[in-house]
Amino acid sequence: MKFYGYLADAVVVLHFVFVAVVVVGLLATLLGAALRWRWVRNFWFRVVNLGLISVVAVETMIGVSCPLTTLENKLRQLAGETVTEGWFLSRMLYDLLSFDVESWIVSALEIGGAVLILAVFLLVPPRWPSKQPRD
Numbered sequence: 001m002k003f004y005g006y007l008a009d010a011v012v013v014l015h016f017v018f019v020a021v022v023v024v025g026l027l028a029t030l031l032g033a034a035l036r037w038r039w040v041r042n043f044w045f046r047v048v049n050l051g052l053i054s055v056v057a058v059e060t061m062i063g064v065s066c067p068l069t070t071l072e073n074k075l076r077q078l079a080g081e082t083v084t085e086g087w088f089l090s091r092m093l094y095d096l097l098s099f100d101v102e103s104w105i106v107s108a109l110e111i112g113g114a115v116l117i118l119a120v121f122l123l124v125p126p127r128w129p130s131k132q133p134r135d
Contacts, residue, residue, distance in 0.1 A: 043128055
């Protein structure tokens, strides 16, 4: 049974990395644009960042529970552990900031984040991959 608990912990780590890539990617892009860092215009970096937050925004808009949260909860049940209620982001904010966050605030943050990343994608456009073969 402990094995499932370890798997659930791994899902939490993966979930945290997912959120961190989105947030750090946005902040790095904004800072990099201001400081003229060329790497923040890398096409694949920017598409991955936009793609990750787009998945979250679409899930939120159509009312689908996050698959990572669902998987973590199922693994916790299989491990005989307590399943924490709420969304991953609201639990993370609660744990970090010690106050509960309403689900509509989480939804607004997720959709607002997607809109912000899309706006930055358009305002600080990535360099499109070259069609010339590399040596």
